[in-house]
Amino acid sequence: DGGITQSPKYLFRKEGQNVTLSCEQNLNHDAMYWYRQDPGQGLRLIYYSQIVNDFQKGDIAEGYSVSREKKESFPLTVTSAQKNPTAFYLCASNNRANTGELFFGEGSRLTVL
Amino acid sequence: DQQVKQNSPSLSVQEGRISILNCDYTNSMFDYFLWYKKYPAEGPTFLISISSIKDKNEDGRFTVFLNKSAKHLSLHIVPSQPGDSAVYFCAASGTGANSKLTFGKGITLSVRP
Numbered sequence: 001d002g003g004i005t006q007s008p009k010y011l012f013r014k015e016g017q018n019v020t021l022s023c024e025q026n027l028n029h030d031a032m033y034w035y036r037q038d039p040g041q042g043l044r045l046i047y048y049s050q051i052v053n054d055f056q057k058g059d060i061a062e063g064y065s066v067s068r069e070k071k072e073s074f075p076l077t078v079t080s081a082q083k084n085p086t087a088f089y090l091c092a093s094n095n096r097a098n099t100g101e102l103f104f105g106e107g108s109r110l111t112v113l
Numbered sequence: 114d115q116q117v118k119q120n121s122p123s124l125s126v127q128e129g130r131i132s133i134l135n136c137d138y139t140n141s142m143f144d145y146f147l148w149y150k151k152y153p154a155e156g157p158t159f160l161i162s163i164s165s166i167k168d169k170n171e172d173g174r175f176t177v178f179l180n181k182s183a184k185h186l187s188l189h190i191v192p193s194q195p196g197d198s199a200v201y202f203c204a205a206s207g208t209g210a211n212s213k214l215t216f217g218k219g220i221t222l223s224v225r226p
Contacts, residue, residue, distance in 0.1 A: 104156030
């Protein structure tokens, strides 16, 4: 079945460690996105990519990094520079860059101990 | 600056009655609006959308109304069912610099049996 797969679903990290969240899609979508959800904050855009080997910062990119080496993959690294990394992270993709319906993965819950 | 506002954090409705979820936006360049539904620890799923050339779009129990002059849209669910209990996000996009989806903070709907 086509869709977006995020892994791991739950992740614990010690302070000062980097961690990478995986996002893979087999929908043949050009654009991919990373959002962060915090209670009462809605969904905030971290990074997005419209095409392979290109990506742009979203509204809250500080402390995060991404890569887009393959069309189907868009991993997110939460670095030690991210001051408040505990959150629910959502990956999404769509067929038209930057607009239209987004298809979301199941999310990854990161907890920093 | 919050461009998409969902001012009520929660709504409780009796099963069988109508649920009305409201959303306001400030950016006049937005021309496409979507509603997403989200269960805890899952990714949001697309529910219904409306383009600015319309003022109403209906899909089964779900209807979205758009009032461009008031920069307001609403989602009506009739009749409400307990399975509708979830967080509902309003989102908007435009073109060019406004083409990324901007989400509201969400509203938690509880449908009482």
